[in-house]
Amino acid sequence: MKQKTTILSILMLSLLSFAVKAQEKFEFKVSFTEPQAHYADVEMNIQGVKKSYIDLKMPVWQPGSYLIREFPKNVEFFKASVSGKEVPVQKINKNTWRIFTNNANSIQVSYKVYAFEISVRTSFVDESHAFLSPTGVFMYPDGYLNKPSTVKIKLPKIWSKVSTGLEKLNEPFTYRASDFDILFDSPIEIGNHDVFEFMASGVKHEVAMYGGGNYDPAILKKDMAKIVEYQTKIYGENPNKHYVFIVHNFENGRGGLEHLNSTTLGATRNGYNQPGIYNNFLRLVAHEYFHLWNVKRMRPVALGPFDYNNENYTTNLWISEGFTTYYSTKSMLKAGFSTQQNFLNTVGASIAGIENTIGAKQQSASSSSFDTWIIQYRPNENSTNNSVSYYSKGDVIGILMDLEIINATKGQKSLDDVMRAMYAKNMRENKGFTDAEFKKMVEDVSGKNFTEFWKKYVDGTDPIEYAKYLGYAGLKVENTGEMSTWLGATAKDNCGAVVISIVARGSAAWDGGLNVNDEVLSVDGNKPELNLESMMLKANKKPGDLVKFKVLRAGLEKEINLKLTQNRPLKLSITIDPNASAAQKAVLKKWTE
Incomplete structure (x- = not known):
């Protein structure tokens, strides 16, 4: 009897605790x-x-x-x-x-x-x-x-x-x-914004448009639905019943931020009838919507549960943001908003952008991810010399990895299969992934060891072997960049004054001692132009020529003599090889069709 009373007492206490x-x-x-x-x-x-x-x-x-x-x-x-x-x-x-x-x-x-x-991340x-x-x-x-x-x-x-x-x-x-x-x-x-809806992939999508604009809801419904349906097809399911696009239309709006079942986008109010601006808006839609899976559900282990009081460090933002950037480009192609050649041009520009970034030789994709808290959103005048964006480097890693997987599997699988499998695994286990787990999934899908790839491109700063990877798809690559005289200084307008804003590592300006915040008073005795590189070109300056700068530094005039160097930036022209093999054609088809 005493035991029953004790059990009853415990039960009552438990029920009371639950009630409280x-x-x-x-x-x-x-x-x-x-x-x-x-x-x-x-x-x-x-x-x-x-x-x-x-x-x-x-x-x-x-x-x-x-x-x-x-x-x-x-x-x-x-x-x-x-x-x-x-x-x-x-x-x-x-x-x-x-x-x-x-x-x-x-x-x-x-x-x-x-x-x-005003931003997508602040009230x-x-x-x-x-x-x-x-x-x-x-x-x-x-x-x-x-x-x-x-x-x-x-x-x-x-x-x-x-x-x-x-x-x-x-x-x-x-x-x-x-x-x-x-x-x-x-x-x-909250306000009096325009609201319209569309259905795509079985999900009701609400679009809240603040700020007016020359958009056509009928066109937006159709085009945004195409992006939703393509991306849902990659993952095999759309985890939402209701999704909200909050669009802020400003004179020159930009930026986006992803959420679990919504996103906030910055757009240009009267740019919807301009092809270039409108395509950029659709790319932004594609980028933020892809986060519905990549980041909001398939996430690095450090990004949830969140610590809202401190930094949350991860080395995997090159996957979370970089791959999302890559897939926004793929979405534009696969949803019918871009041609195959435009896609290849964008790929070429992405690769060249990394190769031409001086900081890409100093910082790896994983380090860029980890240091985002002190660099990505707080760039200074030297950031281009010592860092690389995990958005840009991750985009290129996505390109290379996709081609490597397609080639290794003879056109049977792609990076899509990795993303789908990682998403399913994370949802099943209800936890984020580690770098090692993501690498293992890539290797399981491709049947290929990616240790060297990780060493070169994820944790390292090796030059991009673009000819090799694009060659898998039967693509010919040519560097059409021209050798030019290089000063290596960028200026900004400060109330009519020409003021140095960036000095590139290894350039004439760097070696000669031109400083950021120097006000340029004259160049070889002439009034300075805002585009200093253009001044060198107009003056027919050659590598090895001396150029005399007179600057105002901390209130004191100073003369600086620079010896010009030369530079050949990478500019890629990518074309399809008419003599490509059947295997190469299979890779290209899987990648772009």
């Missing part, structure tokens, strides 16, 4: 009392967390954009209350507010967020609309990241629409996130 936990609620209300002044007003109601104090934390970075952005700097007027009475709050570090609640069951928190930075509010990038708006109770929350948007009378990937609830403009990771990954567009 079930009462935990986290509710947000967002309103806009001063939109013209760029503020969002946030109220947070916390229930069921009975502790002597609660730590509320705001993320310091936005997943997908690898830089500590210090979002808490925009928080003002933070206060907390219990039963209408204000309680003490102590800020214990840059992104943590400690609320002393004395075991209260219900706590109300309020604060304002200043939002006046912006004015009288025309509000864009909420959640990591810079919402806070989470420390230790409760895995808990659900609700968000209610209180619209000013002048606004009527909300677009977000969050789950809609029955109450107007009220949404639910199953955990804080989902909340932080769901941007919110």
Whole structure:
């Protein structure tokens, strides 16, 4: 009898504990009392967390954009209350507010967020609309990241629409996130934006267009659907039921940021009827949509669960971003927006871009990925000399790897098979991949050892053997770049003054001591032009010629004599060999058709 009583007591305690936990609620209300002044007003109601104090934390970075952005700097007027009475709050570090609640069951928190930075990763509010990038708006109770929350948007009378990937609830403009990771990954567009929808691959897609523009919804629906359907075919499934494109149309908009079931894009308002600008927009759509699989689900092990307080280091962004860049180019071809020759031209430009980047000889793709937190989003005047973009280098690695796999399997498999298999593995195991696991999958699919490939192109800085890899597809490659006199200095206009902005390693300017921030007063006694290389060309300067620069440095005039050198940048012309073998033709067909 005693044993039964003990078991019953344990059961009752467990049920009581469950009931207490079930009462935990986290509710947000967002309103806009001063939109013209760029503020969002946030109220947070916390229930069921009975502790002597609660730590509320705001993320310091936005997943997908690898830089500590210090979002808490925009928080003002933070206060907390219990039963209408204000309680003490102590800020214990840059992104943590400690609320002393004395075991209260219900706590109300309020604060304002200043939002006046236009980008796809930061919040912006004015009288025309509000864009909420959640990591810079919402806070989470420390230790409760895995808990659900609700968000209610209180619209000013002048606004009527909300677009977000969050789950809609029955109450107007009220949404639910199953955990804080989902909340932080769901941007919110609020205002009077244009909204239209299309179906593709069995998924309803919503397009929220802010800022007007000369777009045609009918054309966009058709073209965006083609990209969705091609990319879904690669992976064999589309994991969403609802997907949202938030498009911000500006005079010259650009950039994009991926989310689990949405993306934010920057576009040029009146560029939709200009082929070049429109194709770039579709490439951006293709890039961000491909992230639906690559990064948001198939991800490096370091990128989830996220640490929102610190940097999250990985050496694999050349896969996450570089391969996505490559697949945006492939998507344009395979979805019918580019020709085979245009695709080859883009491939050639990508390879030449890496070979002509001085920093590509100093930094590997894996190092570039790891150091993104201090270099990629914070370039300085010397970055082109000591670093390479994992977007660009990863793009080229994707090209080479794809061709290597196709060639090794005699046209039967490609990089698509690797991406599909890695996606399935990560979804099945519910965890991210390591560099070793990705390499093993490449080797399993291709039947080929990739150790040397990794050594050269992933962890190394070897020159790209482009003729070899393109030769697999029966392609002839010619360097059409011309030898030219090289100064190696780039200038910018500073209120009419010509000021040095970049000095290339190994150039005449580098060796001769021309400095960034030097104001050029004259070149061989002549008034300087903004394009200094063009000045050398117009003056018929030759390698070995001396050029006299007069500059103003730190308020003092200085003369610098430079001895010009020469340079032949790589410029690739890629054509199909009419005498290609059957095997080569099979590789080209698999790659481009």
